[in-house]
Amino acid sequence: MFNFRNSGGFASATLTAMNTMIMFNLMGVVNQLPAVLFRLFRRAKLWWFREVQITIPEQGREWHMYNRVFSAAECYLGAMFSDRALRMKAGTDPTGRSIVLTVDDAEEITDEFLPVMDVCCYKEKKEKRAGPAKGNKAIKVTWRYHCQQIEKGSARLWNNEKKYYTLTFDARHRPEVVNEYLEHVMETSNAIEMRNRQRKLYTNSMGGGDRLWTQVEFKHPASFATLAMDPKKKQAIMDDLETFSKGQDYYAKIGKAWKRGYLLYGPPGTGKSTMIACMANFLDYDVYDIELTAIRHNTELRRLIVNTTGKSIIVIEDIDCSLQLSGARGEARKEKKVKESKEKKAKESKEKGESKVTLSGLLNFIDGLWSACGGERLIVFTTNHVEKLDPALIRRGRMDMHVELGHCEFEAFKVLAKNYLEVEAHPLFEKVRELLAAVKISPADVAEQLMPKNIRAHDNATRCLEDLVHALQTLNSKQLKDELKNNTVS
Template identity: 50%
Template structure:
């Protein structure tokens, strides 16, 4: 028999086998096929003694990023493990800590480079004598159900493989070790972010609801804030005690959160105070725009997306929504007016005072921990007392006009001086006139490039002149107001005189 006849025989046999398998699959039940699959897998496991555990990047109905995946990512990015990988991904370390597996200088946003495992890469780890194999995987995401929630384009996950004899060691010791160490590395190297909620929302499209962010790089600290030193020290001590009070809050049965109400005239440093809080505690900042939130349900969903170690900020709370004690009365409108503005009213936020209170200290506020809720307002008297009572806004901090102690802080920041002969005159003027720290800082700022190297007397003189002009304007304004009041009284008396004379004549 020749070679051609032999290959022809094999081809005929293979074709017959494929035909028989197709007939089997068509006429026999799926249950039998599933049973055969189960037995086949058992046969494979008999000769393949390794167990695999996967850590998915996104989990849950809303597809939130898994904390376990993030911890594994940080753990594997450490230099002691990622140095064994051949394919790596590089990114700038915005924190400048340079704790990745490699570092170098560059002109990018950071001075160090973070290296992490690339897709389809594998590294080997060891723990208590056991060898463990980590691989970074990516695959197309297959979705067989219709969902209103967004889904990532690809499925990313880490796969951990190990011999089955190490199962108890991995489950009870190794995985907790990886998650704890990865979380610690992530907190050390994390870059703080400034979040804002999206301005559009559709109840049928979750993708329009959520937070977008940028890197938070505000340089403010409590040392640079123009405020009484004792008051600053009290605030700093309170913040540090809160950040270390996890066990205390658990013992007294309260959610680990604290409310701050910052109030005072515009330009007194409320936003700067928030930035200093974030820099002191190393917290992210969530700037919540209430007018962009559709309703109370959307507000709760935003709350669930906020991580721990966060400052939730609602600036100018008196202007965000109608949250004052006196509710606006419904005004009568003609049919034409209703048709004209009806579509605009539908777009307005339906967040209520009750919904905001639940957001602050209701049951939903306990979802998560280590959070500060900060309100700012220029007119504290306009706010509903229920909104700012103790227990919701635990600390009420008034940021008022600049005093002499605050001026000295600004003089040290802007001019680098602690004493000057003009300080006595400035102190006297500050006692006579209210001026905000923002106005003081503006006058201490050199107006021209050439003034930077000039004596500090130029800047101090600018401030003295501004204080004197502000004082004169105030006096002139009071005189004009007084003259207007007198003229109004005289006018009222003159208008009432003729009617009085007529009554007498009658």
């Protein structure tokens, strides 16, 4: 037994602590009482009035997928009921120019719709519907938005909010709501998004969480008309892109995923990034720019790819510099020093928590089972050193079209002269032709020489062409000296 003799102070402190703990627990119960009572009320209402409630969470059931119905509901309610809802949240679109309204927490919105089919013959009338069936009464549904704070001890450390919509309706109208109303919400949302569509440039988020991609409006002025490239080669690429964009049925017939790989290679400044912008503008596709070094493992790479949309270009630039994916695997095994160096780098990478994306994981994304998740996508790799890439990565069937972007030739120069100087013929053109045949210079360097120093001057074309000729002559002399020096040494 506990002896309370000479311990009155301790017993008093113990009782005080117990009372305080009981009070805190009671306060916690009281604070949670409104939420508990509300849930009980909602359940009793659903049971008493025979109501059905559909929960639409922000995150899909599968770990790697967003819930498209949630985003459709958010778009639909924000566009259709912004003038009726009492409480809304205001934000901006990715461009920061337009205001976007969404429903605020715990806000209820009632919607009505006329069913266009009989419950017993929905499948037959779905294709023939032209308007509401005669005699049908409007069905009421109730939307409610919920946003709950997740406790710190939760497994969802990457997101402290749980967002979802609830859709409530009379149980008698379950077939109409499930089969028709939700389809109407999806179709209306898609129409709104297409009407307000702006092409996007996405990049993978660094912080993880539900938002795998961050986006900005894609506004690049490049086009094939202004691309400094051989016209025949340019036309071949445009024809290939157009054939791909119209090839859904053909790809399905031959049993291939609707995707196509492009390998763009060449020295720096030859227009690889510009080519990607031209492709996006030509097809009206979004661009997903993947930073491989920010991806921790293959599973995260798959999740990123699955959450890309159709009509998009998935880009990995400078793939030879992104990860340790280059070099022929056979040669790497033969050279012991190279192998030891790779093992050392891999160990350092593991200690630092750097990316663990492997070549096999990347190949599976390009040409494996996961490549069939989604359609109408171009996969584009760029590199300055194609010889460093593993042959398995760039073989035909993975990278279907290899496009070499080399040094500036005379046909490409004429495009640049027309773009920068608005001239299609000039006495100095023949001199430029001779020099371009002798020297190696990138289109970017030629464009820099053609940039007018004074845009108001009337003789810009002559001055810029003279500067270009002088630069080409200087470069030609330097290259001849270097070549003579190398021959002498060898």
